[in-house]
Amino acid sequence: MENFTLVRPKGCDFELEVPSRNLKWYLDGYERYTSTIFSQLCLKSKIVVDIGAHVGYYTLLAKQKNPDSRVIALEASPINVRILRQNIIRNKCRVEVIDKVFHQQRGYVDFHLTEASDNSSIGGNPNSPTVEVLSIGTIGESDLSLNLEESILIKIDIEGFECSALDALANTIENCTNIKIIIEMNPNCLSQQGSDPKILLEKLKNFGFRVFSIADEDLSWREVKGSNLNALLNLNGMGYMNLVCLKASSTSTFSGVLHSGGLYGGERAYLELASSLVSDGNMVHSVIPLPDFGLAEELLNCGSSVSFVKNSKWWVNSKLNLEDLSPEIWSQYIDTELISALKAVDSDFILSSSIVFPQGAVGASILEKPHLWWIQEFGDLDHGFELPLNPPALGKFVKNLSSGVVTVSQSVKNYFFESEDDFVRVIYPQPETGIKDFFATKMNPGVRLAVLGSFQKGKGHEDAIRAVSLLIYSGINLELTFYGDGSHEDKNRLLELANDLDITEHVFIEKFKAERKEIYTNINIALITSRKEAYGRVPGEATAYNVPVIYANSGGPSEYMIDGKTGLAYEPGNFKELSQKISAILEDSEIAFDLVLNAKNRFKELRELGSVGFQFKQLLLSNKLESQDSIYSESIRHAFAILERDSAILERDSAILERDSAILERDSAILERYLVLNSKTWKITRIYRLTKEFMTRK
Numbered sequence: 001m002e003n004f005t006l007v008r009p010k011g012c013d014f015e016l017e018v019p020s021r022n023l024k025w026y027l028d029g030y031e032r033y034t035s036t037i038f039s040q041l042c043l044k045s046k047i048v049v050d051i052g053a054h055v056g057y058y059t060l061l062a063k064q065k066n067p068d069s070r071v072i073a074l075e076a077s078p079i080n081v082r083i084l085r086q087n088i089i090r091n092k093c094r095v096e097v098i099d100k101v102f103h104q105q106r107g108y109v110d111f112h113l114t115e116a117s118d119n120s121s122i123g124g125n126p127n128s129p130t131v132e133v134l135s136i137g138t139i140g141e142s143d144l145s146l147n148l149e150e151s152i153l154i155k156i157d158i159e160g161f162e163c164s165a166l167d168a169l170a171n172t173i174e175n176c177t178n179i180k181i182i183i184e185m186n187p188n189c190l191s192q193q194g195s196d197p198k199i200l201l202e203k204l205k206n207f208g209f210r211v212f213s214i215a216d217e218d219l220s221w222r223e224v225k226g227s228n229l230n231a232l233l234n235l236n237g238m239g240y241m242n243l244v245c246l247k248a249s250s251t252s253t254f255s256g257v258l259h260s261g262g263l264y265g266g267e268r269a270y271l272e273l274a275s276s277l278v279s280d281g282n283m284v285h286s287v288i289p290l291p292d293f294g295l296a297e298e299l300l301n302c303g304s305s306v307s308f309v310k311n312s313k314w315w316v317n318s319k320l321n322l323e324d325l326s327p328e329i330w331s332q333y334i335d336t337e338l339i340s341a342l343k344a345v346d347s348d349f350i351l352s353s354s355i356v357f358p359q360g361a362v363g364a365s366i367l368e369k370p371h372l373w374w375i376q377e378f379g380d381l382d383h384g385f386e387l388p389l390n391p392p393a394l395g396k397f398v399k400n401l402s403s404g405v406v407t408v409s410q411s412v413k414n415y416f417f418e419s420e421d422d423f424v425r426v427i428y429p430q431p432e433t434g435i436k437d438f439f440a441t442k443m444n445p446g447v448r449l450a451v452l453g454s455f456q457k458g459k460g461h462e463d464a465i466r467a468v469s470l471l472i473y474s475g476i477n478l479e480l481t482f483y484g485d486g487s488h489e490d491k492n493r494l495l496e497l498a499n500d501l502d503i504t505e506h507v508f509i510e511k512f513k514a515e516r517k518e519i520y521t522n523i524n525i526a527l528i529t530s531r532k533e534a535y536g537r538v539p540g541e542a543t544a545y546n547v548p549v550i551y552a553n554s555g556g557p558s559e560y561m562i563d564g565k566t567g568l569a570y571e572p573g574n575f576k577e578l579s580q581k582i583s584a585i586l587e588d589s590e591i592a593f594d595l596v597l598n599a600k601n602r603f604k605e606l607r608e609l610g611s612v613g614f615q616f617k618q619l620l621l622s623n624k625l626e627s628q629d630s631i632y633s634e635s636i637r638h639a640f641a642i643l644e645r646d647s648a649i650l651e652r653d654s655a656i657l658e659r660d661s662a663i664l665e666r667d668s669a670i671l672e673r674y675l676v677l678n679s680k681t682w683k684i685t686r687i688y689r690l691t692k693e694f695m696t697r698k
Contacts, residue, residue, distance in 0.1 A: 016087040040278040040303040046150035052157040077120040103138035111136040121159035151178040160189030186240035209245040220305040255347040257360030261292035263514040269429040276613025278303035307341035316385035327639035361401035370403040381532035384456040408535035409556035431540035447478035450523040455486025460529035466575035469501040520545035543599040548592040566599040
């Protein structure tokens, strides 16, 4: 029997005993990408079945991610079962453990215990010698009593007998409308049991699954399409790979193209979309520009794979001439790195996450993929950018480059498009901060106000400074902190105003904080002062931390917030009214309590409309989005063809130059040797060299 060591796997809240020889795997993050996707799928799975549970890593992970789920762990090895039960008891989990072999036929089978505990199986394992053969009873599908009306996630890892397990699960697979499977594919083990990867994949396809290979080393996925199987096996480099199997009838794949690698509002909304899509049973790939400021790690934690490209050129703060969209103009927005990344993954849909750049739309046009444009900002009104066209013209341009358009609020839709335009759908983001119990967060004493957001003029920070100055003059002692990033000019503008009003000791500027808990547990009131906020994440985040909200009554917040019920509204720019709203909350603690309580109920209502991912999927399914040739497609593809041609010419010329350099180097060596051989020194020393050679031989 091998030795076991107690460990807390990286990123997990539980401890378990694992084979000591595999300790590093768990400390570094066991099958990290597979674990992440498994975790995301657990979030919306009512039942999780772990067939071949070993010592319970995936079993415990399922309970960690979804404590309310029914988890069934099947493990036949008596040694493993003993440790599995200990691990479950240690973590105080409620799990159904079945110590039998999962099989089509009832009775007993010979089960091989191997030197490596994770290699034990019915027919032995080519990677580990058998030390004992036991006769162990079998259990079938019907014995699990699965409710096929519920969402089911099944993980299968039984050392080459995966095809047999799928056959035993046939009824569940065919009759459960929401079933997902993660299964190991080990060619050597399959071969020993008389099968092979192609047979396994064919069986999965016949069951109606789309199959995705997981590369845990590269933190990436690819859809298995037959022709790329051998390449994927070589790419994995581990001798085995895990496969995510999702029903083709309800699964889509997405490549999201982002405008930055930061963790600001738009990127955080995209994170929530990616997480929602993966947990609903879709595959997501994201392309982000360098530098990365922590977004890639967060995306991987959501289950999205990540590709990097150089920072792409934005088209804001420049002007487009619609009469002269020549290939030369389009070539500025063709990112060949991006196109290569999108082509490698070959997703069903390409999504652009911002209106500030067109590269995602251009790439989709070149690859002839359906393109969904997600507009999360006004651009000019909120961020101070100069749009490449006037808003209605830009909206028309966006439609011509898209198969569908989504905006984060009706206000954004109305700014770029006609309010009744059915081509454009409004889907409100849903900040996933977790709704906590009202008294879960203990507030620090004192009066602290905060404004979260970048420091552009359109964000209205001056309103907060002027309102606070009025309150301080009236005898109320409070602090105002701005959390965000901005230019030195913007920061100085705010500090100079505070100095002019003689309240510099009460106004603070802090850098942007991705960890929102650090902010909301240290403030009493959150202010949204933006003159025109496209959506506004702060109300949802603040509410989750029991912080009341005062907001400028415009843009997105005015659509989903209710003045006097879920927050207090003021006219944008009216700092006197803002100061009155702050006073109202400070004078009556019951107001703050009621606002937060009502806001919690309001956001709960919005969530009941369905997750963001669900709403995006509904849009795709209802509209049946397909790649569309626009009036610009031909020009874009022509520009790309020119770039490809020029690239091929450059590559050819580089090869010629390299060849000529090699010839020159060779000729230089010949010339140098000739000069040496014919030099006077060489001739004079000939006798010495011959003598030395003779003496050496002697």
